[in-house]
Amino acid sequence: MNKISYGLYVLTAVNCGFANGCIINTLAQVTVSPNRVSVTVSKSNFTNYMIRQSGVFNVSVIDETADFSLFERFGFASGRWENKFSRRTCEVAENGVPYVNDGTCAYISCRVVSTVDLGTHTMFIADVTDAVSLSDSAPMTYAFYHANVKPKPAVRTEKADDSVKTEKWVCNICGYVYEGSLPEDFVCPICKHGAGDFSRIE
Ligand SMILES: Cc1cc2nc3c(=O)[nH]c(=O)nc-3n(C[C@H](O)[C@H](O)[C@H](O)COP(=O)(O)O)c2cc1C
Structure with missing residues (x-):
């Protein structure tokens, strides 16, 4: 498509x-x-x-x-x-x-x-x-x-314990990628949509 x-x-x-x-x-x-x-x-x-x-x-x-x-x-x-x-x-x-x-x-x-x-x-x-x-x-x-x-997805890294697999979340609206445990009140810095509009990347 x-x-x-x-x-x-x-x-x-x-x-x-x-x-x-x-x-x-x-x-x-x-x-x-x-x-x-x-x-x-x-x-x-x-x-x-x-x-x-x-x-x-x-x-x-x-x-x-x-x-x-x-x-x-x-x-x-x-x-x-x-x-x-x-x-x-x-x-x-x-x-x-x-x-x-x-x-x-x-x-x-x-x-x-x-x-x-x-x-x-x-x-x-x-x-x-x-x-x-x-x-x-x-x-x-x-x-x-x-x-x-369109801004390129900026990856924000949270200090992570190397032994734990780091989560990644992508904004369904603009493609911004967040690395780490996504806070419930997170707001996408690019398009301002909330955590509900993010999907976890496996
Ligand atoms: C690049 C781009 C293309 C879009 N194309 C469409 C489209 O073809 N049809 C549509 O319904 N929304 C489309 N949208 C989404 C609307 O523009 C968006 O939902 C908007 O915020 C609706 O505003 P409104 O509620 O004031 O009408 C597009 C958004 C972007 C960024």
Whole structure:
């Protein structure tokens, strides 16, 4: 599955005057005439709920100038608990939905025409209502993100008794590796997820 190539995007929506967004890699153009795209969004994402309510969204195309802070902000935190746009520059598109204008090379505005229930996720199929180029920077691929943007797992070593096999735990969200007995209240230093999101490496 790692051989499949993707782009990376900030999917944004507005509901009841509140703007939010999340990182996705699941944008695809599904037809040319009419010009339609699909995005596949986890039902646990607040952005999923907001799109189901409003029926419109924007997709900002992340480019190779973006740094990890964009992913931390939109990909590892939920808009249920914080305003992701509070410390981030953005502009509002003609459809009234903000788009990210820093580290992005284009944005696409969309109106939902149908939804597909995929169990854990919803696939939104949408008409493209506007598409605006912002710069000539190259769009970022998932492979570029893994090679150049995502922090490499830093191994933290606890002083261990050599006679005891040292435990290793990996963060299911960002790949950070912790060595030693994982404290119950441990918080991943990279993506801020808790001990419940770690799996022990055998
Ligand atoms: C590189 C990357 C790619 C992601 N791709 C998707 C995706 O395609 N679909 C999805 O539902 N979530 C995806 N996520 C996870 C969401 O961005 C993440 O759960 C986000 O915190 C949800 O925010 P929200 O609750 O404010 O909507 C991705 C995260 C990262 C870091």
